[in-house]
Amino acid sequence: MTACPLPLPAGDRVLLGHGSGGKLSADLLRDVFLAAFRNPVLARLDDQAIVSINGLRLAFTTDSFVVKPLFFPGGDIGSLAVHGTVNDLAMGGAQPLYLSAAFIIEEGLPISVLRRVVASLQEAAAGAGVTVVTGDTKVVEKGSGDGLFINTTGLGVVADTVRLSADQARPGDRVLLSGPIGDHGIAILAQREGLEFEGSIASDSAPLHTLVAAMLAASRDIRCLRDPTRGGLSSTLNEFAAQAQVGIEIDERAIPVREAVRGACELLGLDPLYVANEGKLVAVVAPGAAERVLAAMRGHPLGREAALIGTVTAVHPRLVTMRTVVGPTRIVDMLSGDQLPRIC
Amino acid sequence: MKYIDEYRDEHLVQALAAQIARKITRSWSLMEICGGQTHTIMRYGLDELLPEGIRLVHGPGCPVCVTPLETVDQAIAIASLPGVTFVSYGDMLRVPGTSLDLLRVKADGGDVRMVYSPMEALKLARARPDRKVVFFGIGFETTAPANAMAVWQARRENLDHFSMLASHVLVPPAIRLLLGGPHNQVQGFIAPGHVCTIMGYRQYEAISRDFHVPIVVGGFEPVDLLEAVFMLVAQLEEGRAEVENQYVRSVSYEGNLPAQRLVESVFEVSDRKWRGMGVIPQSGLRLREEFAAYDAERVFPASHLTVAEPPECISADVLQGLKRPTECPVFGGRCTPENPMGALMVSAEGACAAYYRYRRHSAQSAKQKGAA
Helix, strand or coil: CEECCCCCCCCCCCCHHHHCCCHHHHHHHHHHHHHHHCCHHHHCCCCCEEEEECCEEEEEEEEEECCCCCEECCEEHHHHHHHHHHHHHHCCCEEEEEEEEEEEEECCCCHHHHHHHHHHHHHHHHHHCCEEEEEEEEEECCCCCCCEEEEEEEEEEECCCCCCCHHHCCCCCEEEECCCCCHHHHHHHHHHHCCCCCCCCCCCCCCCHHHHHHHHHHCCCEEEEECCCCCHHHHHHHHHHHHHCCEEEEEHHHCCCCHHHHHHHHHHCCCHHHCCCCCCCEEEECHHHHHHHHHHHHCCHHHCCCEEEEEEECCCCCCEEEECCCCCEEECCCCCCCCCCCCC | CCCCHHHHCHHHHHHHHHHHHHHCCCCEEEEEEEHHHHHHHHHHCHHHHCCCCEEEEEEEECHHHHCCHHHHHHHHHHHCCCCEEEEEEHHHCCCCCCCCCHHHHHHCCCEEEEECCHHHHHHHHHHCCCCEEEEEEEECCCCHHHHHHHHHHHHHCCCCCEEEEEEEECHHHHHHHHHHCCCCCCCEEEEEHHHHHHHCCHHHHHHHHHHCCCEEEECCCHHHHHHHHHHHHHHHHCCCCCEEECCCCCCCCCCCHHHHHHHHHHEEEEEEEECCCEEEEEEEEEECHHHHHHEHHHHCCCCCCEECCCCCCCHHHHHCCCCCHHHCCCECCCECCCCCCCHHHCCCCCHHHHHHHHHHHHHHHHHHHHHC
16 A cells, blocks of 8 residues: 655644744744734834834833743743843843733642742842833643743833834844853753753853943944844844845854853754854844944943854845855755754 | 864865865766765855865765655654653654654654653653653664663663664665666765764775775764865775775774674664665664564554655655756755655755755755756
């Protein structure tokens, strides 16, 4: 008996890969959510919505945190829930002000764990200068959650002069990265899988709004900012290229990656370009402003290792390419789903 | 990073490319066997550095790619059974079978886990005596020792609820098949460094002699691969056909003898179907009779369904160096890494997937040039 393989029906069911920040996530967003909620603010597809109320420009964003394990080197789900949302506001050039925090708790979670997370969340909020002003708790049956999920929503104000959006990138613009990539993803993976690597790897989880403020003070010619979280640097660059209909060329030698992260990636067959970050940003800036902005970044504690990594081009719209360490150029694609380790 | 950066040195790579260009007087077709080597070539764009006379043909050495569709279907059927915990290396999870893939089995409630080593599957089996734990043991000679160890250990500990769905293939019979083919164009081989780390390169001497073909055992970094290409070109230009070892920092003539003994005690050589190539005699490993209780193929009844590949797929021609992935009518259109139609698109190490992922722009511009 013979059968022919049919292409799998796309989108008949949600897969874990739909949450990876790659192509599957983009498809889900387009086909399900954008189709339903169609409106011009959402259509900008930035990390935050910017809406005007009586002349006041408000940045508004929400994010859910489902990290496992709850505690990891460099942070925990509480601090991450603050930094993630603060950063989504900051990428719009906003001054973050208020947060909501909603806790979905699985039956059986030790209260002591919850206390630790809440204390960490509060400490992170205070550190970032934001106040948690509203919240919610729900408890779900054992087995219906994974210990603890947190959702935070953030509210901030944006100065009238600031206009940052992914579709602003123009050919000739420069691409800046605030520091080494891959720390968060590898720290989580190592903790979750019980892998030990030479040299400790801690998450880079950090609030980036003061770094953004320093950059905006250095120049108004910043086109757009984004923090390369899930899906990594490659997803962020591909999003910029798609939204602005431009090409982006980066230089592999210019992209900072810590030795320990490189080692872990070599061992596991992962590419740091696709590994998540929680305290880094990518900026597209006008060519004339690149040096000033880069200097401002390097003058800030969270941007000390900032680097100029590439250029925006008109040559191959919607495509990100990279000059490799040995010279030739290749594509940097957006992954379909999660990055899976290779066999050998 | 030590032991890495020196093998990715731009000046050394450029110097080797220039050395190759000075050496060749005519064109040569060379095959790198291993998918890891194909991946390095495409990821760094090494083929663009080589003189025009060097044609690189991408070999069948990606274990995910050559795993037959029937085996993928069997894995999916077993993983869908109640009471089964199905354990696999990550990149096998996304390979589509006839109607599903393992990730979808997981989404449907199947207990499918990803691990980095078969020992983790064994650990799961120890922790869950109430589940039938099945490990998807695929790969070349490289992964065979670890997989053999898992089965050997399971028997020693009487973990009778552990079994392995083994789909192991061997490199030398595939090289012989390619060389004996009526349309063979490959004139020299880069042998897979990791396979030879285990097996040594003694086996390749007979192939080199029988077919009068040079074989160089090569590593996986840019400098390794260009050095291996140079060694092959030197042999071809000088009319030599020998086995040489470029990857001396890892490979010895005899290989890892204890690992070989372990593999031999658990597995026996058998005929095996390769996706994209068909059945190759004596090209696979199956569990020996005394380990039958740990052989998922025997523990779980199979459907014996033969699955036909889509007729458009040119994987077989690509593997023989007769065509390039970009010459396929469905490449990048109906056949993409999201919806792979054939063997070489299913894993990142397959030639088609590597072209798609790293070279789409040059393929597009080549097509445009061709059209103009």
